[in-house]
Amino acid sequence: MSDWNLKDQTAVCGVGHSSYGKRLNRSTIDLGGEAIRNALEDAGLKKNDLDGLIVSFGTPIGADADTLAYALGLKLRMYNQTWAHGRFTASCLQWAAMAVKAGLANYVACLASISFSGFRKPMMGGASDGEGAREGGGGHGEDPVYGMTSPGAGSALIAQKYFAKYGATSRQLGAVAVAFRKHASLNPAAMMRNPISIEDHQNSRFVCEPLRLLDYCQINDGAACVIVTTSERARDLQKSPVFISGMQGLPAGREEFIWTHPGFGVAQQSVFDYQPEPQPVYQMAGVTHADIDALFTYDAFSILVWTALERWGFCRPGEAAAFTQDGRIEVGGDLPINTHGGLISEGHIMGWNHQVEIVRQLRGECGPRQVANAQVIQWANAYGDSLIYRR
Amino acid sequence: MSNYTKPLPAISTLNGPYWDGLKQRELKMPSCNDCGKLWYPPAPFCPECWSRNFTWRQLSGRGTVNSWVVFHQAYFSSYKDDVPYNVAEVELEEGPRLLTNLVGIANEDIVMGMAVEIVYDDVTDEVTLAKFRPVK
Structure with a gap:
């Protein structure tokens, strides 16, 4: 444990993204290249500094890691990609942190790049949905x-x-969508910026x-990119490092449903009274819930915010509906969540836009949606993985 | 039957006996001869004790509605005349849960926990689906 305690040993030194939009008519390689370039620029690094690459949500829908390395003329010492499924954000960052600490690479760009408009057939649900073809439905x-098709259907269940x-x-769930849209209205990069009301939600x-x-x-x-390096290197770069203080892996097995x-x-989960046990991520980072200044979570569907809050013990099972009312999860509330607008309103960059926002919040770069004096921010998901960042 | 255009199962070495069972009007799942565990989806060994000594056990075909959804959007063109259609998760008496469609009931009458029983639906010459209807 001692040699491999990664608490604050690695850091994000640069973040960047492409423009986000409904139909940009640009390939994943094009968008991914833009995000990497912007992240390097943010870090004050050059193309040849980059020697590691991890592509999340890769082939066949997202950017292909080989093609990206080839197109950008990178010289990589270490690279990898996850398949086209959104839940591997923290996993990629964990691998990057371990890789830089172990000396496998100095600077690892982690990103997702997607271009749904680049496909003529819908890619989420329906005839092209690879998920449904997997044994047991993936x-x-x-x-x-x-x-039974599309990720939303499992969430609806x-x-x-x-x-x-x-x-x-459903009306209570509307508060999540309303809060995230309010955040997006303060975010020039967000796709959906017109505020909505609970009535709009109920009438949709x-x-x-x-x-x-x-x-x-x-x-x-769109594409979003985060560059990970050792804390030692990060301290010498132009932006303040954002340290990776805690991490917890992505669980799997019969007791898990995403x-x-x-x-x-x-699915095949047992039924029991879930109590969030002391989660290792807090122990590793040396913080408690009270220290978390903002929470970021994979919000492909509003209900995931409730199940994430309960999974991580911000409230007890059954309490998230009430917890998310009255502005509590908005900037200025007790626990601001997804201050950029999330997948619901900023755009669906597979959680990578969340990492970009976390870093910017901890650097104090978020203008009207800045969480005052943000020191510690957690990425924690309904499916059970997490990162804790600190400035 | 031959004009059935909805998605069909990918029948494999792994799940073949399940689909063969349905065709013969039997709902069967692998059951461990060593520890008694019953499992779904099919896998070639017991998830509990890893024994490969198992039997395809016939189940009662009875269960309860554990949750359900109603699709208002047709992701498959073959479903465009069916929306809004339901998909339910049925918890079988024996424990495992199956995704299915509830038949013989209007979507708005579906209730959590309602008792249901299997209906075999021969959608093609080769494939029979396990659907469920309310127990009268």
């Missing part, structure tokens, strides 16, 4: 044979059960009932 438990189990309502059409259009994330084009915590009783 991570979302899809089953196209019964018309959770929402329906959540509503019934705890007496929560069902996609997969009980989830409505405004419970869903954007489907868009959109909720164990014990919830969907």
Whole structure:
């Protein structure tokens, strides 16, 4: 443990992104190249400094790591990619941190680049949905044979059960969408900037009932990149380092279903009264919930914010519906969440736009949506992985 | 039957006996002869004790609705005349949960925990799906 205690040993030294939009008509390589370039510039690094690359949400939908390295003329000592599934953000950053600490690379660019408009057929759900072809329906438990397709459907299954189990309502869930849109309205990079009301949420059409259009994330084009190095190197660069203080791996197995915590009783999960045990990420970072100045979470669908809050113990099972009301998760509230607008309103860059925002918050670069005196920020997901960053 | 255009299962070495069972009007899942564990989706060994000594056990076909959704969007063109259609997760009496469609009930009448039983739906000459209807 002692030699491999990575607390504050590695840091983010640069962040960058492309423009985000519904139909940019640009390839993943084009967008990814722009994000990497911007991140290097932010760090004050040159092309040839970059010797590591980790592509999240890679082939076949996102950017292909080989093609990207080739197109950018990179000379890499270490690279990798995850398949086209969104939940590997923290995993990629963890691998990058371990790689730089172990000396496998000096500067690792971690990114996702997607161009949904680049495909003529819809890529999430329906005939081109690779998820449903996986044994057992893959991570979302899809089953196209019964018309069960798209990531949102598994979330809707959770929402329906959540509503019934705890007496929560779609109207309460609307508070999540309203908060994130409010954040996006303060963010020039966000795709959806017009404020919405609970009534707008309630009047939006069902996609997969009980989830409505405004419970869903954007489907868009864009790329976001984070550069990881050792804290020692980061201290010598132009921007203040943002340290990776704690990390917790992505769990898997029969007790896990991507959109909720164990014990919830969907897919093949057991049913039990879930209690968030002391989570290793807090212990590693040496912080408690009270130290977390803002929370960022994978919000492909609004309900995931509730299950994440409960999984990580910010509130008890069944309490997230009430917890997210009255501006508590907005900037200025007790626990601001996804201050850039999240996947729901800034854009769906697979959680990489969240990492960019976390770094900017900890540097104090967020202008009207800045969380006052942000020191410690957590990335923590319904599916159970986490990072804690500090400035 | 031959004009069935909805997605069909990828029948494999792993899940073949499951689909063969449905065709013969039997809902079967692998059950461990050593520790008694029943599992789904099919895998070639017991997730509990890793024994490869298992039997495809016939189940009752009865269960309860654990959750459900209603699709208002047709992701597959073959479903465009079916929206809004339901997909339910049924918890079988024996424990495992299956995704399915509820038949013989209007979407708005579906209730959490309602008792259901299997209906075999021969959608093609080769494939029979496991659907469920309310227990009368």
